[in-house]
Amino acid sequence: xxxxxxxxxxxxxxxxxxxxxxxxxxxxxxxxxxxxxxxxxxxxxxxxxxxxxxxxxxxxxxxxxxxxxxxxxxxxxxxxxxxxxxxxxxxxxxxxxxxxxxxxxxxxxxxxxxxxxxxxxxxxxxxxxxxxxxxxxxxxxxxxxxxxxxxxxxxxxxxxxxxxxxxxxxxxxxxxxxxxxxxxxxxxxxxxxxxxxxxxxxxxxxxxxxxxxxxxxxxxxxxxxxxxxxxxxxxxxxxxxxxxxxxxxxxxxxxxxxxxxxxxxxxxxxxxxxxxxxxxxxxxxx
Amino acid sequence: xxxxxxxxxxxxxxxxxxxxxxxxxxxxxxxxxxxxxxxxxxxxxxxxxxxxxxxxxxxxxxxxxxxxxxxxxxxxxxxxxxxxxxxxxxxxxxxxxxxxxxxxxxxxxxxxxxxxxxxxxxxxxxxxxxxxxxxxxxxxxxxxxxxxxxxxxxxxxxxx
Numbered sequence: 001x002x003x004x005x006x007x008x009x010x011x012x013x014x015x016x017x018x019x020x021x022x023x024x025x026x027x028x029x030x031x032x033x034x035x036x037x038x039x040x041x042x043x044x045x046x047x048x049x050x051x052x053x054x055x056x057x058x059x060x061x062x063x064x065x066x067x068x069x070x071x072x073x074x075x076x077x078x079x080x081x082x083x084x085x086x087x088x089x090x091x092x093x094x095x096x097x098x099x100x101x102x103x104x105x106x107x108x109x110x111x112x113x114x115x116x117x118x119x120x121x122x123x124x125x126x127x128x129x130x131x132x133x134x135x136x137x138x139x140x141x142x143x144x145x146x147x148x149x150x151x152x153x154x155x156x157x158x159x160x161x162x163x164x165x166x167x168x169x170x171x172x173x174x175x176x177x178x179x180x181x182x183x184x185x186x187x188x189x190x191x192x193x194x195x196x197x198x199x200x201x202x203x204x205x206x207x208x209x210x211x212x213x214x215x216x217x218x219x220x221x222x223x224x225x226x227x228x229x230x231x232x233x234x235x236x237x238x239x240x241x242x243x244x245x246x247x248x249x250x251x252x253x254x255x256x257x258x259x260x261x262x263x264x265x266x267x268x269x270x271x272x273x274x275x276x277x278x279x280x281x282x283x284x285x286x
Numbered sequence: 287x288x289x290x291x292x293x294x295x296x297x298x299x300x301x302x303x304x305x306x307x308x309x310x311x312x313x314x315x316x317x318x319x320x321x322x323x324x325x326x327x328x329x330x331x332x333x334x335x336x337x338x339x340x341x342x343x344x345x346x347x348x349x350x351x352x353x354x355x356x357x358x359x360x361x362x363x364x365x366x367x368x369x370x371x372x373x374x375x376x377x378x379x380x381x382x383x384x385x386x387x388x389x390x391x392x393x394x395x396x397x398x399x400x401x402x403x404x405x406x407x408x409x410x411x412x413x414x415x416x417x418x419x420x421x422x423x424x425x426x427x428x429x430x431x432x433x434x435x436x437x438x439x440x441x442x443x444x445x446x
Contacts, residue, residue, distance in 0.1 A: 001307045001308045002307060003290060003307035003308075003351060003353045005356075025351070025354075027349075028349055028350060028351065028354070029331055029349050032310065032330075032331075032348070032349045032350075032351070033330045033331060033349070035308065036329055036330055036348075037330055045307070045351075047353075047354065049354075071343070073343060096331070096419065097331075097334060097346075097418055097419020097420075098344050098397065098400075098401075098415075098416050098417075098418070098419055099331065099334055099337055099344050099345050099346040099349075099397070099419045100331055100346070100349070100419065102340070102343040102344050102345040103343075103345050103346075103349060103350070185415060185418040186332075186418050186419060
């Protein structure tokens with residue numbers, strides 16, 4: 001194995017295009033585990049942490065651009081980011097232990113391709129956009145377009161994510177992420193749900209995005225669930241319709257941590273609870 | 287395979303070492319720098335026995351490559367006590383019998399010290415969540431949590 005520090009995106013792309021098994025190293029909390037446990041034996045590991053700007057959170061067009069090497073701990077300490085996108089930050093902060101938070105990144109959580117990744121439903125509900133560097137230069141792609149299958153993304157050959165953009169928020173907006181796990185900390189989501197809402201001055205939902213994790217081969221947006229919330233103040237009928245729409249799109253695995261029936265039902269429960277938190281954070285009164 | 291030359295700082299001292307590209311910081315600390323206070327438990331970031339700080343940030347040294355610490359500052363359990371006195375966290379762990387086999391203890395000391403550096407008065411809940419990534423199979427955790435809380439109180443100048 002070769003370990004190479006890339007000092008700019010262009011050289012990182014060149015290294016990733018050299019052929020053989022090339023891996024991107026940012027936080028390393030998935031890559032090093034794969035190398036230890038799952039027999040991953042990369043030919044080249046490209047450390048992207050030295051690329052200018054990749055380790056910082058920057059305001060941009062009223063939103064935030066989060067570099068691909070920004071750790072969960074840094075996101076959690078960023079007051080302005082947390083205030084604008086509390087659901088995204090709380091989702092990222094649920095990944096692993098304090099130690100893992102010191103290294104793990106939101107972009108890495110996305111690229112690892114786990115259907116149960118905590119931050120991915122939150123990124124979907126936030127309409128996050130990934131900035132991708134590749135042989136043809138730079139392109140921006142919605143996070144939703146990157147999800148492919150367990151352990152896979154739609155990133156092309158020699159491409160890597162350099163940052164993730166969380167857009168500006170309308171007034172009276174809020175988001176929230178909740179997951180079900182059998183214990184209270186350090187576990188993988190059995191179900192994850194994220195909701196992002198915007199309200200009008202009277203508290204009526206005018207924009208909504210609902211996303212689920214761990215109930216299908218990839219995290220997924222649930223437009224029908226979002227539609228059931230729009231035009232309401234989260235009355236019981238709206239929440240019931242949201243839950244039903246969430247359960248309807250579930251095609252989960254069946255294991256001892258959660259049966260198909262359990263995950264399908266709990267997806268709706270988590271989504272409605274997250275919707276209520278997002279609504280309150282947006283300034284609404286339930 | 288050519289080795290990588292790394293210049294870094296460990297417990298305040300400038301250190302240079304050669305390592306293989308795939309070698310973890312944990313292996314470098316233990317096998318090249320003889321800092322065997324750092325323990326290998328799982329080797330996959332689940333148990334926290336290999337906790338160190340990297341530029342002040344708590345990390346699992348098994349999830350960091352040795353080559354990644356070029357130009358950084360690493361702190362291990364060996365740097366916690368002074369020449370003639372244990373750190374209050376160490377003393378309270380001893381006084382409260384908060385260890386048995388001791389494998390998890392160095393990681394817990396480093397992790398607890400990192401917590402108290404950023405939060406001098408954590409609640410019991412905050413200590414429990416902070417240390418959730420440090421597994422201990424002997425004590426049942428309660429004595430560890432109480433030792434950290436009383437060390438924090440002493441460090442704040444309160445009588446304990």
